[in-house]
Amino acid sequence: MLLPDIGMQTVFQFQMTMELHIFCRSCSKSICCTCTVLAHKPHDYADIKLEAQLQKQDLTQMSTALVEKEKEFAKICQDLLSLQDRSQHHKKELVEQIKASVKEALRKVEEKGEALLEELEGLYTVKEVEIKGRIVQTENVLRRIEASRGLVDNMITYAAWKEVMEMQDFVKSALRQLQSEQPLNMDSEETTVRFIQTTQEPSELLGSLVVSNCKRASAEQKEKKKTHSTEKKNGIHDGMRRTVPNELKLIFRPYCSNVSECVTGPYFSTNRGTHSC
Ligand SMILES: [Zn+2]
Ligand SMILES: [Zn+2]
The missing domain is CATH 3.30.160 (Double Stranded RNA Binding Domain)
Known part of the structure; x- marks a missing residue:
């Protein structure tokens, strides 16, 4: 100054x-x-x-006033360290769950693929047997036509008057019979098998990750308990206050094939509840 x-x-x-x-x-x-x-x-x-x-x-x-603040911060620090621990542990669990789900999905896909190939083999075996039968029938008629026409040619060229008169009745009857034979209608014979590819997304086969807020979930649980019993109310409150705020929890929800009835399935990610699948 x-x-x-x-x-x-x-x-x-x-x-x-x-x-x-x-x-x-x-x-x-x-x-x-x-x-x-x-x-x-x-x-x-x-x-x-x-x-x-x-x-x-x-x-x-x-300085004394800071002791309480120090305790408060030490407690939160401890909670954060244990949150970090839980978080890492939970992540490992989720990784295992996802890997298991992928493995299970691959197993199911392969199983389904083999079943499809087997079904296809069965369908085509029946189809091929039928086609083979029709070919044999058709070739048989063709052979008879060829033989009959050969016979007629020989009769016209080489047979005497008497032989022609003796045979014409029988030969004509055979020719009429051949004339009445109907070839197969190929339109009605042709059945086709088609493969329809799935439109399902991989997430529907594997499951999905759902992020939920533990604090909110606890509060909802607390509300639920409150309506059932008021005796332990204070204990619950103390427990709630000790949790580190805004702890987010990831849940892996495996795909449930029973989608229409499953409240935990991928289409119902906002619903809660227990499910046996
Ligand atoms: Zn002064
Ligand atoms: Zn002075």
């Missing part, structure tokens, strides 16, 4: 040689006796030892 005028400069130099027994509260500085009648005359000042004692008491009070 700049001292005013040449006179004050002299006072300052004088003060340097005097002992500073007094504390001026107005200026927050130690001063000598002389100053109390000069520059600091209208100010609020007191004995420096007394002032120091008061300051010590103030400091002690403030």
Whole structure:
């Protein structure tokens, strides 16, 4: 601080040689006796030892007040460390659950694939047997037509009048019979098997991750208990207060094939409840 005028400069130099027994509260500085009648005359000042004692008491009070704060922070720090522990542990569990779900889904997919191939084999075996039967029938008719026409050609070329008259009845009957044979209608024979690909998303096969707030869940649980029993109300409240706020919990919800009835299935992620699947 700049001292005013040449006179004050002299006072300052004088003060340097005097002992500073007094504390001026107005200026927050130690001063000598002389100053109390000069520059600091209208100010609020007191004995420096007394002032120091008061300051010590103030400091002690403030430091004591911090003990509670320290405990509070230590408790939260402990809770956070245990939250970190639980979080890491829970993450490991989720990883295992997802891996198990993937394994199970792959097993089911492979099982279903094998069942499809087996079903396809069965369908085509029946189809091929039927086609083979039709080919044999058709070839048989073709052979008979060929043989009959050969016979007619031979009769026309080589047979005598008498032979023609003897055979014509029988040959005509065979030709009429062949004429009445109907070829297979290929339109009605052609049945097809189609493969329809799934439109399901992988999440529907594996499950999904659901984030829920433990504090909110606890509060809801508390509300539930409150309606059933009022006796343990206080105990529950104390327990709730000790939890670290906003602890988020990830739940892995495996896919449930019984979607229409399952309240924990992927389509009902906001619902809660127990389910046996
Ligand atoms: Zn002085
Ligand atoms: Zn002063």
